[in-house]
Amino acid sequence: MGCKCGSIESANCHCGRIVGINGNMLTVEFFDSVKQNEIAYAILDDIHLKAEVVRTRGRYADLQILEEPKGLKVGGHVDFTGELMAVELGPGLLTQIFDGLQNPLPGLAKQCGFFLKRGMYLDALSRDKEWEFTPAVKKGDTLSAGDTLGTVPEGIFVHRIMVPFSLKGRYSVERIATHGSYRVSEIIAELQDMKGFLIKVSMVQKWPVKIPLNCYHERLMPTDTLMTKIRMVDTFFPVARGGTFCIPGPFGAGKTVLQQMISKNAEVDIVVVAACGERAGEVAGTLREFPELIDPRTGKSLMERTVIICNTSSMPVAAREASIYTAVTLAEYYRQMGLHVLLLVDSTSRWAQALREVSGRLEEIPGDEAFPAYLESVIAAFYERAAIVKLRDGTVGSVTIGGTVSPAGGNFDEPVTQATLKVVGAFLGLSRERSNARRYPAIHPLESWSKYWSIIKSEDLKLAQKILKDGNDIAQMMKVVGEEGTSIDDFVMYLKSEYLDAVYMQQNAFHAVDGAVSAERQRYIFNKIVKTFGTKMAFHSKDEARTFFQILIQKTKDWNYMAMESDEFQKIEAELDKMIGEVAKNAQNIPEN
Template sequence: MNKGKITKVSGPLIEASGLSDANIYDVVEVSKDKLIGEIIEMRGDVASIQVYEETTGIGPGDEVVTTGHPLSVELGPGMLEKMYDGIQRPLEKLQDLAGEFLKRGVTSTALDREKTWEFNPTASVSDKVEAGDILGEVEETSVITHKIMVPIGVSGTIKDIKAGEFTVDETIAIIETEDGDKEVSMLQKWPVRQARPSTRKIDPDEPLITGQRVIDTFFPVAKGGTAAIPGPFGSGKTVVQHQIAKFADADIVIYVGCGERGNEMTDVLNEFPELIDPKTGESIMKRTVLIANTSNMPVAAREASIYTGVTLAEYFRDMGYHVALMGDSTSRWAEALREISGRLEEMPAEEGYPAYLPSRIAGFYERAGYVNTLSGTEGSVTLIGAVSPAGGDFSEPVTENTKRFVNVFLALDKELAYSRHYPAINWMNSYSGYIPLLKNYYDMRLDGDLPDLRIKYLDLLHKEAKLNEIVMLVGEDVLPDEERLVLEICRVVKVGFLQQNAFNPIDTFVPLEKQFEMLKTIDNLYERGKEALKLKIPISVIKNNKLYGKVINMKYDIENENLKKFVSLNNEINDFYVELASTYGDVE
């Protein structure tokens, strides 16, 4: 423990002298209120400290005490179904302590020290264990089993292990190590700025199924992958992340509200407990952790919230779970970096952001991955970050640097959102780099070649964009029938496939098999239309409104579990063109 005195206060940043024995990233207690802070710069015995609470009333001469430990999170049973702030203080507990309006200095342990958990050992006395090995299990919720692991840095022989009900800080096992006996509880701590270790990273070869057609079919995200969702205000970033959080086939969801509006986090808090997980029939909160650091909370905690979230994700990954983390939004996190950097009087780079912005963004996304865990299982952390470029300018520093370090870019379009096209993901500017890695998965799971079909229709959509420029100048009638057919099929793709209704019980989540059947049906419609054009059938006859309407409405009319209906729909398409052939020629 080291004590110093405050010499300067600049908003959330303070300077304190007399801390020569302190270390960078040490947590400190500031003033008699014991506000939580973190050392982010050392110059001699003068420490620059970012304070995670309001600093009003603090002045030179107030005392600062170091704890000697870096900013860490508590890991153990009791994290799921909780809502924390950016430094893992449980907001529900803080409300009990301070009421509706939080007071400075009010804090609480992240995990309940009084609640007991039923611990069932899976290891035995005399077993040799290494860091990350599973000692036993706790049923944390009705859908998630919490696996108690040997702490990182501990290895040896189990001398004693108990079964029964324990609090998180009671000893459940004793491990005999080279340095003596080590008592192990269900509670672990880990510094948030340090990635948890794994055996090795492996290529992500399985998609994170979100149920959103434009993502799963056209721009898939791999389990253990990285994705960015940039878009201007009102384009639906939060809505897309909500949909992914609700329906993605991840075992655990960590949702980090970083600097967003309080009403959005209120919506999350109100909606998620009422949502039923289609896989388990239970509330989705039973596999979710919420971290809320809204725009009216201290800016310094915003910078920590992203690291808090990814550390929790890595912990569940180490148990062998697949975790999806939503960061909403990393732009607010970058703005917090910019503000703190400015107060540190560092040399600004582009648009005032610190010169180390790219390395911080890279460091965050590098913590994603599909890994072999220390316990010998496989787990993954998928990082999906929203980006909020000012004015929708994708060339600004946060978006540009994020683009360098992610493999999926889901560019949202304000015009699509205003035209009620949701998800408002612009297929012209988006991309996914995971297609080659996922091809084997598609080949094994689907009866057909989805990657080739995807390329075909992305090319058509790009061709349609060029044709629309001509149509705007001289009208559609001047185009040859082949190109008018392209326009019509692309309308079917956009309205019947890419556009999705979150309020329709059938359309809100679509399994990959149905997505593929839908796209194959559209492709059948297109190919039969091209054959009809060869027989000189007029485009006005080919564009049968009733038939095209049925194809567009198949997303509502065909249930997710009743894919056999696609057979009859395709038969109806074929029969229609065969009937045309009786007048214009054979169409096989």
């Protein structure tokens, strides 16, 4: 007896037949059974196109095709795999550039040239490369999923080879490979379960991307500040290791530059960058730039700690949805090794739009702005995969997630921003006014917030925030009553807030010194500014006050550009002190008005 598809080899060949095509949605009549979210291949001559089951109704399954559907026909054959979408985990992920389905893009370029070719799927991890394996267990040890079998060096990291995460229960080691070089697919251990069943383990394992990897002992509270070396973030709106943050902003406000700054300077072990539905040129920039940049913490190239998942805007939409799950799964994998991982997603809105496209094609009842009703829970579930955890061996690892949001029309009231704000720990809202005025990073100082701990003492921070707020109020009032209607004290307060903005909040991302500021330097400069604000100042006229602050701003900016250990740094600091000293002396001669 053969299968309905015509195959005579098996009655159960797990396949189906296309009955409808609408954009990237296939309707397939299946003959046996299908699993929700299982992967299938639509077959077009000798090309196999990956698709994922998103709905079943009766004998029909709706599949979102992860490639361009051009050329498919009604009646075409579809093979179901019975497996959920999964990624390969093992040594060799770092420095790689994958597409949303974990195809290595350099490998594709080698085979297909300038253009991507649909239906080409390569192994994520090189099967030829040999890794130097050092066993960490011996025969007879009892282990469970996620425990270390041995290690291999991967660049600057010790990569743990672990008991496959999908194994349940306890296992005893029957055989473990000796120290030596192995390929990822070679068997390095044999484990026996309680019933005596033998399992062979290689250095590569698979994990379904949509299921969080939780082989840890417990989740901890995110308390340590993750240094980004951006003054405005670390001081005013800090991010914690294992926490979450979002960067919403209209186009042109500098989301991507801000994220690139963070990816370069963040004090973490590994950075996973997910370019999700954004510009390919930016990814290309990162690809060319990172290998050249030196990570000051390790002295090695930045690329050595980076994995890039890249599904740019012109690549198939359904694969865009998969890409951020691929990225977060890789991040979780390295967390299992006791490493601190930062995942940056640019942009979560494109991912939400991919959900919307699929939902629209399925003719689901649309919610706000036609996004599906489950948008919020999907976003929440994604951000909840960020965590700082204690592993079973006592080491601590973390995944921090930062996502940009691209709200339609720059309006933060839209569904994706709102759903994101509910679940993140820090909100770095970018403002078009600030970017128009070239005040970068254009993080809005009054609207943004963070629930994590700053590197600055909280009373000093409160003072600075008060000056910003008062300065802003005065600026608003001045628009109505004019400068002449403003008292000189108020005017000086306004100038102080402008000073803080110009020399501390604004930062030149492209300058070698100003682009990355250490915690030590941030505290030093901030203290200096607080001291300046504490100085009693008085001026004869508003013009005099303005000129004073203009010179002060310029000098402080010059100061920001000098390396902290340089002579110029001390020289300018002395000049600043002198200026402040003089104005304080003058203040005694000018009566309070």
